[in-house]
Amino acid sequence: MADWQMITGGVTAPKGFRAAGITAGLKPSGLPDLALIVSDVDAIAAGVFTTSCVRAACVDYCRQRLKAKHYARAILCNAGQANAGTGQQGLEDAIESAQLLAQALEISPNAVLLASTGVIGQRIKMEGLRSGIPNVVAALSETGSDSAAKAITTTDLVTKSIALETRIADRPVRIGGIAKGSGMIHPNMATMLAFITCDAAVAPHLWQEMLHRAADKSFNQITVDGDTSTNDSLIALANGQSRTPVITEMGPEAEKLEAMLTEVCTYLAQSIARDGEGATCLIEVQVTGASSDSAARQIARTIAGSSLTKSAIFGRDPNWGRIAGAAGRAGVPFNQEELSIWLGEFCLMENGQPLAFDRAGANAYLVQQANASISPLAGKSVVSTENSNELLVLEGNYPTVFDREAASIQFVNHPVIIRVRVGEGSGQGKAWGCDLSYDYVKINAEYTT
Amino acid sequence: MADWQMITGGVTAPKGFRAAGITAGLKPSGLPDLALIVSDVDAIAAGVFTTSCVRAACVDYCRQRLKAKHYARAILCNAGQANAGTGQQGLEDAIESAQLLAQALEISPNAVLLASTGVIGQRIKMEGLRSGIPNVVAALSETGSDSAAKAITTTDLVTKSIALETRIADRPVRIGGIAKGSGMIHPNMATMLAFITCDAAVAPHLWQEMLHRAADKSFNQITVDGDTSTNDSLIALANGQSRTPVITEMGPEAEKLEAMLTEVCTYLAQSIARDGEGATCLIEVQVTGASSDSAARQIARTIAGSSLTKSAIFGRDPNWGRIAGAAGRAGVPFNQEELSIWLGEFCLMENGQPLAFDRAGANAYLVQQANASISPLAGKSVVSTENSNELLVLEGNYPTVFDREAASIQFVNHPVIIRVRVGEGSGQGKAWGCDLSYDYVKINAEYTT
Numbered sequence: 001m002a003d004w005q006m007i008t009g010g011v012t013a014p015k016g017f018r019a020a021g022i023t024a025g026l027k028p029s030g031l032p033d034l035a036l037i038v039s040d041v042d043a044i045a046a047g048v049f050t051t052s053c054v055r056a057a058c059v060d061y062c063r064q065r066l067k068a069k070h071y072a073r074a075i076l077c078n079a080g081q082a083n084a085g086t087g088q089q090g091l092e093d094a095i096e097s098a099q100l101l102a103q104a105l106e107i108s109p110n111a112v113l114l115a116s117t118g119v120i121g122q123r124i125k126m127e128g129l130r131s132g133i134p135n136v137v138a139a140l141s142e143t144g145s146d147s148a149a150k151a152i153t154t155t156d157l158v159t160k161s162i163a164l165e166t167r168i169a170d171r172p173v174r175i176g177g178i179a180k181g182s183g184m185i186h187p188n189m190a191t192m193l194a195f196i197t198c199d200a201a202v203a204p205h206l207w208q209e210m211l212h213r214a215a216d217k218s219f220n221q222i223t224v225d226g227d228t229s230t231n232d233s234l235i236a237l238a239n240g241q242s243r244t245p246v247i248t249e250m251g252p253e254a255e256k257l258e259a260m261l262t263e264v265c266t267y268l269a270q271s272i273a274r275d276g277e278g279a280t281c282l283i284e285v286q287v288t289g290a291s292s293d294s295a296a297r298q299i300a301r302t303i304a305g306s307s308l309t310k311s312a313i314f315g316r317d318p319n320w321g322r323i324a325g326a327a328g329r330a331g332v333p334f335n336q337e338e339l340s341i342w343l344g345e346f347c348l349m350e351n352g353q354p355l356a357f358d359r360a361g362a363n364a365y366l367v368q369q370a371n372a373s374i375s376p377l378a379g380k381s382v383v384s385t386e387n388s389n390e391l392l393v394l395e396g397n398y399p400t401v402f403d404r405e406a407a408s409i410q411f412v413n414h415p416v417i418i419r420v421r422v423g424e425g426s427g428q429g430k431a432w433g434c435d436l437s438y439d440y441v442k443i444n445a446e447y448t449t
Numbered sequence: 450m451a452d453w454q455m456i457t458g459g460v461t462a463p464k465g466f467r468a469a470g471i472t473a474g475l476k477p478s479g480l481p482d483l484a485l486i487v488s489d490v491d492a493i494a495a496g497v498f499t500t501s502c503v504r505a506a507c508v509d510y511c512r513q514r515l516k517a518k519h520y521a522r523a524i525l526c527n528a529g530q531a532n533a534g535t536g537q538q539g540l541e542d543a544i545e546s547a548q549l550l551a552q553a554l555e556i557s558p559n560a561v562l563l564a565s566t567g568v569i570g571q572r573i574k575m576e577g578l579r580s581g582i583p584n585v586v587a588a589l590s591e592t593g594s595d596s597a598a599k600a601i602t603t604t605d606l607v608t609k610s611i612a613l614e615t616r617i618a619d620r621p622v623r624i625g626g627i628a629k630g631s632g633m634i635h636p637n638m639a640t641m642l643a644f645i646t647c648d649a650a651v652a653p654h655l656w657q658e659m660l661h662r663a664a665d666k667s668f669n670q671i672t673v674d675g676d677t678s679t680n681d682s683l684i685a686l687a688n689g690q691s692r693t694p695v696i697t698e699m700g701p702e703a704e705k706l707e708a709m710l711t712e713v714c715t716y717l718a719q720s721i722a723r724d725g726e727g728a729t730c731l732i733e734v735q736v737t738g739a740s741s742d743s744a745a746r747q748i749a750r751t752i753a754g755s756s757l758t759k760s761a762i763f764g765r766d767p768n769w770g771r772i773a774g775a776a777g778r779a780g781v782p783f784n785q786e787e788l789s790i791w792l793g794e795f796c797l798m799e800n801g802q803p804l805a806f807d808r809a810g811a812n813a814y815l816v817q818q819a820n821a822s823i824s825p826l827a828g829k830s831v832v833s834t835e836n837s838n839e840l841l842v843l844e845g846n847y848p849t850v851f852d853r854e855a856a857s858i859q860f861v862n863h864p865v866i867i868r869v870r871v872g873e874g875s876g877q878g879k880a881w882g883c884d885l886s887y888d889y890v891k892i893n894a895e896y897t898t
Contacts, residue, residue: 054777054785085773085785087802120770121803230774307756321569324534325679328503336503336534353536354570 004166004260007174010145013163014174014199016040016241020139021151024132026080026118026125032151033079034129036136037195038105043239045072045113046208048215050232056084057094058114059233065110070204073111075195075235076101076136077152078129079180081122082191084230093124100130104137115233117154117180117191149178152193156180160271164260168253173200173242175257177264181222181272191231192219194268200257201240203248210258211236216294218265221301221431222273236261270415270432273304279434281370283313284415287327290427295332297429302330303418304433313416314435316370318362320348327420334422342419344369369416370435453615453709456623459594462612463623463648465489465690469588470600473581475529475574476567481600483578484526485585486644487554492688494521494562495657497664499681505533506543507563508682514562519653522560524644524684525550525585526601527578528629530571531640533679542573549579553586564682566603566629566640598627601642605629609720613709617702622649622691624706626713630671630721640680641668643717649706650689652697659707660685665743667714670750670880671722685710719864719881722753728883730819732762733864739876744781746878751779752867753882762865763884765819767811769797776869783871791868793818818865819884 012019017039024034047066049059065072076097083090094114102109116124139147149159163176179194202210215234240246247254274282285304290296303309306326312319320341327339337352344365348357415432461468466488473483496515498508514521525546532539543563551558565573588596598608612625628643651659664683689695696703723731734753739745752758755775761768769790776788786801793814797806864881 050778052774052777053779053781053783054773054788082770085770085788085798085801085803087786120768120774121798122770230770230777319569321531321534321571321679324503325501325569328501328679329499330502332502334502337536339503339534349534349570352534353538354534 002263003256004164004263007163007165009143009163009176010149010161011037011176011178011195011197012142012145013165013176014197014239014241016199016239017176017197017237018140018142019144019148020136020141021144021147021149022132022136022139024078024135025128026078026132028080032147034132034136035077035079035148035151036101036140037075037148037197037237038140039073039197039237039239041239041241042071042073042111043237044070044202044204044207046070046204046211046236047113048211048219048234050229052230054085054230056082056116056231057086057090058083058116059231060091061094061098062113062115062233062235065113069110070208071111072113072237073107074101074105075113075115075237077115077117077193077195078124079152079154080118081116081124082118082120082231083116083122083124085121086123090123093126096126097124097129097133100133101137104133113235115193115195115231115235117152117193117231120230145176145178152178152180154180154191157275160268160275162264162267164264166256166260168200168242168244168256171242171244173244173257174198175260175264177268179268179272181275191229192222192234192272193231194219194234194265196234196236196261196264198236198238198261199240199242200238201242201244201246202238202254202257203246206247206249206254207236207238210254210261214258214262214265216297217262217429218269221297221429222269222304222433273432273434276434280314281435282415283310283418283433283435285418285420285431285433286428287420287422287430288428289338289421289423289425290332290334290429291423291425292427293429294427296427297431298332299327299330299420299422300429300431302326303420304431307436310433310436313366316363316366318343318346318348318357318359318366320354323418323420324349327422338421338423340421344417366416369414452705453613453712456612456614458592458612458625459598459610460486460625460627460644460646461591461594462614462625463646463688463690465648465688466625466646466686467589467591468593468597469585469590470593470596470598471581471585471588473527473584474577475527475581477529481596482528483581483585484528484597484600485550485589486524486597486646486686487589488522488646488686488688490688490690491520491522491560492686493519493651493653493656495519495653495660495685496562497660497668497683499678501679503534503679505531505565505680506535506539507532507565508680509540510543510547511562511564511682511684514559518559519657520560521562521686522556523550523554524562524564524686526564526566526642526644527573528601528603529567530565530573531567531569531680532565532571532573534570535572539572542575545575546573546578546582549582550586553582562684564642564644564680564684566601566642566680569679594625594627601627601629603629603640606724609717609724611713611716613713615705615709617649617691617693617705620691620693622693622706623647624709624713626717628717628721630724640678641671641721642680643668643683643714645683645685645710645713647685647687647710648689648691649687650691650693650695651687651703651706652695655696655698655703656685656687659703659710663707663711663714665746666711667718670746670878671718671753671882722881722883725883729763730884731864732759732867732882732884734867734869734880734882735877736869736871736879737877738787738870738872738874739781739783739878740872740874741876742878743876745876746880747781748776748779748869748871749878749880751775752869753880756885759882759885762815765812765815767792767795767797767806767808767815769803772867772869773798776871787870787872789870793866815865818863
């Protein structure tokens, strides 16, 4: 069905994009912390940002830029300091960052977009940033996506990257994306950043609409609108370097492009959910029978975000009562006599009546699905992700240095699948989450001090 | 200022009430699991219940009863099985329970109210309930409040109970209450039950209004309306046995009664928050400067419920960024340039600008407040609360049997206080929560299997 193929190259797979990631001394760990994505020509730019009242300076900055004009040349992202809750000084730091980058790239400061992630309340270490900007510009490369993907991570265990290719007007068109997440990915617990590049030619309003719809089906199904972190940003550039005709309205070609954009966003969103802090498996919640797609998505999101459900999955416990409880409090009315729940192929409740299901089988399903997507880090305590050049993990009681590359995992192929039917409506939707483990608490109790 | 004094006796402190709690074999542990509160005469009855679409049979049952008539004689509560998601059979079980109790008490089945707590999706063990009902009726006593308070607990470490006395028309008037909570007490994670008795004489509509307002300031500030468990129930009986004049409208005496009712609810709500699963301390969030009290309460509730804030407090980390982040996403618009945050007496942010506060002092404040309300169980892993007659805890690595009574703690006198000002408005409100520890995850990963 899918009308595209997966290719390598991340955000530098589409034509006319270069990227880089370097160490600028912003993170205490000495890990890469400054990323840059540049388009060779002006690119149509669209963005979706946090709806929080407490916002990072970069979010206010990008919103103003994108309101004034719909194109950009560069995205600069620092990791280590969120530059949120930093007042007027924080905004001045953002403006200075954009100006310095514009000088180094010899472009207009208005063509620069910004993102930050890290500790809320800390300003960007401007000394490091100032000396880092020429270096990250010098490092720009047509194969630089992976180094940029690494430089935007914080407590992420692995980088998140994808690129897809399709054909439009008989020419190849590509979309690439990188993202960072971690935190528990329930909205209040993470900075979610995603940067997308595309070489299609598309009208600005259409590109923005497509991005909004794609975000609603993907990132907003792991991170709830109106309930997000200070820094959440999704930015997408389309530079037209595929030399395909400009897509100006919905039609077969626009639909093809939007489907591929949605797939890129979904993959990145799933990757973020899978890599939630302390997570041992990915959970996919599928809801059908609701009165509308948005109602179904809301129920799915509530289940995927329920700490009780997440704890039960961590315990490999087919506790459908917690799933039913979460569905019921999602704020979407339904008749509990029409509620049915499946875990994989095991039907646990049908039309409001609990079934005498095969508990051992359902438990085995959970164990099997979790094992199928297991990380080499699973079951080990990650002692440090930020403060050393490698991951320091506990194997048994022995600390072991673990290679971050080797921790790369089969992300999203084998989620634990929870299916819920709430009635006879045509509305359907999906959401993604991870289980809730001891390590989540450990990571978040010890993050800053 | 308070126009009342604390007395002993819980729900049997007000005149004309008896209570009991017994072991009916409903819990696998053999701990008490069936509670009964009875008024000697018809009492005005008011209730506030979960707003979830997935409700326990007892909730539907009580709603119907209280809609039809505004008085009751008895509240029967079982622990062990939630009787939620149990379909038609669950409702039939509830009706049978009420009928059996009515026969044993020689009252009308319509005068019986019901509550359940325990595992969602499990029917009440009716064999145990049928044989237990005559025993719990036989055990009724004017000093039975403590045994009833114990029988309604599940993973609660301690019982929650209070009684206050004031004077109306120169006669003593009393309100008593017991409650159970646990779970993380964020709404999606607990059954919250509270039963309140009062010997004042009050008109039904007024009693219901008072209870709603009191719940909004107390229980709903630990458990969000529209976002509650399947079984949450607050039931209040007023039987007039103080022989004071009937209060029929608002005025000085009604205000006095409502203030005392609010105090009882607040104490019980705080006790529930303090005893959250795995909690090591109570957190009180005070919000001022909002456009309305309800806006202030919403912000307070969001901060108190933020897993990132809760994890930081567990780590004794003055991470005001997480507090600001939670305030910002509460869904209440405010200007981030007017946001100020205090931890105890330490001002961490003023008018949107982070301050260079005394980090060591703020950390010491957190340690000190937590220690002041510390439980003898703090720092120990509770291995079992349901499956043995005692608490089995780990001291160091050694399992130790711990007396449940001895675990009783100084509940609510020394909370960690987070103060937030969001502007110049007159709206203010409080909310309560607990920190998020490793043990929360442990308890919830292992609850049913």
